[in-house]
Amino acid sequence: MATQRVDSIGVQVTLQQWTGSTWIDVYRSPKTVNSSSANTYANHEVEVAEGYYYRSKSYHWIEHGDTKEEGTLYSGSILISD
DSSP: OOSSOOSEEEEEEEEEEEOSSOEEEEEEOOOEEESSSSOOOOOOOOOOOTTOEEEEEEEEEEEETTEEEEEEEEOOOEEOOO
16 A cells, blocks of 8 residues: 555465465466556455465555565465365
């Protein structure tokens, strides 16, 4: 979220699966960039397998003139069961 008007704001969301030793990317959304005040991200449906832990990874950025700020956030994990 930008706290002032910026030239553009963007996000790319990745779904990750825990293999037992590392997190692997199983889905990566297209990069979504917006130059208005509207929401930048739309829903995506992704199939997941039972018995695995999943989490989301959100890479986000804002640009204003020559300045770019970016960051990555991770959600907590969730176990998919029947």
